[in-house]
Amino acid sequence: MLTLSRCSDEDRPVSPPTAPYHHGDLREALIEAAVASVRENGPDGLALRDLARRVHVSHNAAYRHFADRDALVAEVAGRVMGSIVDSMQARLATVRTRDPVLRARRRLAATGRGYVDFALTEPGLFRLACASLPAVSATITLPGRDPLALLGEVLDDLVEVGFLTPAARIDAEVTCWSAVHGFSILSIDGPMQGSTAKELTTALDRVLIAIDRSYAATTGTTIGDRDLIG
Amino acid sequence: MLTLSRCSDEDRPVSPPTAPYHHGDLREALIEAAVASVRENGPDGLALRDLARRVHVSHNAAYRHFADRDALVAEVAGRVMGSIVDSMQARLATVRTRDPVLRARRRLAATGRGYVDFALTEPGLFRLACASLPAVSATITLPGRDPLALLGEVLDDLVEVGFLTPAARIDAEVTCWSAVHGFSILSIDGPMQGSTAKELTTALDRVLIAIDRSYAATTGTTIGDRDLIG
DNA sequence: CGCTGCATCTTGACAGTGTCAACATCGGGA
DNA sequence: TCCCGATGTTGACACTGTCAAGATGCAGCG
Structure with a gap:
């Protein structure tokens, strides 16, 4: 197994076709992704980085819309x-x-x-x-x-x-x-x-x-x- | 601030004086440390590695007594x-x-x-x-x-x-x-x-x-x- | 008494996470 | 037109749980 080839952090944040640099409404998209994630995996499965991947955005992008993880889960x-x-x-x-x-x-x-x-x-x-x-x-x-x-x-x-x-x-x-x-x-x-x-x-x-x-x-x-x- | 001087992972697992290689009753000590930790920081603050430090034992020592983190918290x-x-x-x-x-x-x-x-x-x-x-x-x-x-x-x-x-x-x-x-x-x-x-x-x-x-x-x-x- | 087996503990590594700092990019107002 | 601020990205750090391999010391058997 290639040790470094799939460091999931480097997952392409390049968006799917036709996605502009600025996400349409990232805040809402993150919340919806969070709901989906919690629905599937329960509260403990919720991870900011995972949400970022689901929305095709880099990790850390969420920090423009939420102070920290707790703020997201509160929302x-x-x-x-x-x-x-x-x-x-x-x-x-x-x-x-x-x-x-x-x-x-x-x-x-x-x-x-x-x-x-x-x-x-x-x-x-x-x-x-x-x-x-x-x-x-x-x-x-x-x-x-x-x-x-x-x-x-x-x-x-x-x-x-x-x-x-x-x-x-x-x-x-x-x-x-x-x-x-x-x-x-x-x-x-x-x-x-x-x-x-x-x-x-x-x-x-x-x-x-x-x-x-x-x-x-x-x-x-x-x-x-x-x-x-x- | 020195950036690397305090990598907490390398905290000396060397025990305080008079501690044998085999901890007396590590299982019980871990549970008590867990209770203390949760009492102070709540459920989310509970970390196996932190318990190990409190008990002056290397991380991973807990795995001889608990299958995983969940087993410890269940106990x-x-x-x-x-x-x-x-x-x-x-x-x-x-x-x-x-x-x-x-x-x-x-x-x-x-x-x-x-x-x-x-x-x-x-x-x-x-x-x-x-x-x-x-x-x-x-x-x-x-x-x-x-x-x-x-x-x-x-x-x-x-x-x-x-x-x-x-x-x-x-x-x-x-x-x-x-x-x-x-x-x-x-x-x-x-x-x-x-x-x-x-x-x-x-x-x-x-x-x-x-x-x-x-x-x-x-x-x-x-x-x-x-x-x-x- | 010495050796060996085994439970216990340690070392080292890896993948994953939250979060900070610095940088890149775009759109809208001067 | 240019520039600035909002938004998104890159990179790094500290921390976590967990696996694999090695070290260590006790207990029981010869």
């Missing part, structure tokens, strides 16, 4: 947060119930389902978002792209329709987010990995029911355990 | 799990209540408090355990060293005293573990980082109360919201 993590919001909203859109109380309760459950949907569908990206959570929460999350904010709105509705006591509303984000986030982790990396989709669904139902029941107790609302399912 | 993560169990048990030991039902409920809360205690006290080690959760759950966790198993016992007690319905017992580990795990994450890396100890305590109380209330509802037990506090 990607921010986008992932946005995608999580999308996933939650997709589930929210499926709630058609008219009755205000039941509707609000089902919307809370839908929020959780959407969150877990994303974790199960994109485990690599989800792990990245978890691992770089400090960086993300340091960043100003764009309005409408923050899962916790969306959760907060749904919880507010729950108070408005009288299902949730204002006292119990305090720190409710923590409880709810914890439940679905923890469930996601256990599902993709913990003892529940390898479970069938059906098993996961019913387990998640139980978690969501537990939350619902907990809040019903604050106002003394009588509920049925299958209210949230269907 | 460390396993120990961390054990420490988490210790922390939970420390809290369990403080529950002195006689009344069986209230005792079982408080033991569940104590379990959660112990888990969060560890996360707040040792955020670096806690993050390592989270990040390498897949590796840990692949390993056979030693009996009595598994947080989930301990949680399971406490939950069984809750059924025995009639506070928790057998039906609600199903997947209860997931709900409970998710709640405290998620709370820990939010506290050390999420939007709650920077909160005072008091704020965190009352927030955790609310989470634990929500769980308690949820389970009380399954058997129709009437409870007071301050039962778990004090």
